[in-house]
Amino acid sequence: MALASTAVERVFREEYGRLIATLVRRFGDIDIAEEAAGEALVVALEKWPELFPDTGQPPNPGAWLTTTAGNKAIDRIRRDKVRDAKHEAAEMIYDDTPHEPTGAITDDRLRLVFTCCHPALAPEARIALTLRLLGGLTVAEIANAFLVQETTMAQRITRAKAKIKGAKIPYRMPEAEDLPARVSTVLAVLLLIFNEGYLSTGDGEPIRAELTGEAIRLARTLHELLPTDLEATGLLAMLLLTEARRGARVRGGELVPLADQDRGGWDRDLIREGHALVRQCLAANRPGRYQVLAAINAVHTDAPTAAATDWSQVVALYDQLVRIDPSPIVALNRAVALAELDGPEVALAEVDRLPLESYHAWHATRAELLRRLGRSADAGAAYDAALAVCDNTAERAYLARRRTQLSPKCEGSSPEV
């Protein structure tokens, strides 16, 4: 019995985004959609084992859930109509545009993703709504993943839904001219979900695979829905190539830097898939931020050993990225690659110019470069500064150990100062 309900719940989770998206389009209200989907789950848990004793599920579970949930929503609206005839109209999400011409949109989930990631919603609300409505995570799961109280997360989601309804955030595709900017907002949300899983904040697990996995699942969906959007392709490739290294990235609770990772522990299937996507992007030759980041990850995952990394290629790609995104964080990452190509002194000069004093990676990068230059005292101070602002447990462990390994005879007598 427990096994059966797990299977039902797994199907439900997989179908949730599609189910909610269809119901919102049909009934124009997110709350009605969620409630109807929840009721359909209850019916499925009760009936599937007896209706489908062999397989435990109907031949097309998605269609079964959609029909059942649709009937539940109609029941609910009828009840509400009896109570208050105006109620239904007042609950409708505003959408006065005629339906898209045939062929433009095949999947309601696209409308839903653009609603969930609408720029008029606060960024943390976009993340929460996307995980809840498209990912099918429970409020408790999302709260847990972001280390906030369940009531806080519930409020955040309720408030976001109230804003969608109250301010009439539409449930439709953006205009063609707005599409690149709106897709970019969606990609940013998926990357934030992934990053929170990959380098988790707080005292819990250093990596939360449920978040990286969910970000990849959503990125796959988006790529499937927008197959010609190269940035969506690039983001998926980047996430796959990063996820491929996850198993080798933490050892004994401590972060393992790229150069020291056991490359045999990398997931070859994910790497193959990511490389194929990067090749698609390169062939199209219309580079964007995520495509370049994916290409950088492709160079790293292509190298059989750290020493075999094609650093001139990595630096060239960072040069391209700097032109797209001239932010100090990109410049910092470029400097890390530059250290391998032109040496730590050149890289340190670049790093010292960047206004990133509150960013742990800036201090950690300085610390490593100073260590390589033999400036142990300065390196020690930089490790301390990094530890003071770093909030990932595995990275803290790594930084603390590196701090203790500084050459003692150099300590306090750095020649450059």
Next chain:
Amino acid sequence: MTHYLMSVMGAPGTEEEFYGYGSKEEMEQSFAETGAFNDQLKADGQWVFAGGLAPVDKATVVDGQGETPVVTDGPYLETKEHIGGFWVIDVPDLETAQALAAKASKACRGTIEIRPFDGLA
């Protein structure tokens, strides 16, 4: 004739019961009085437009001055107080507007700010 904006200062939060009115009866009484005030404005030919605004947590801020518009959730942070609703009236002078604002204030249970329009589009 001059157009004046009469803004109702102070916007209720979504959480507030009865939109910041003391009770349901008080809210309904205020709605009735405001409705009567509006009818009088229309009868006297002073009405241009009026409306109550949704709570500020439904607000969105747009800054289109840069290369690409920046859209953010929530009300404009530098605003000290938010308006809950407003009238646009068409009257001969400020004294007429003041007298109407006094009535409007009483009806809607809020302080009113009057500003003349500096030309109309």
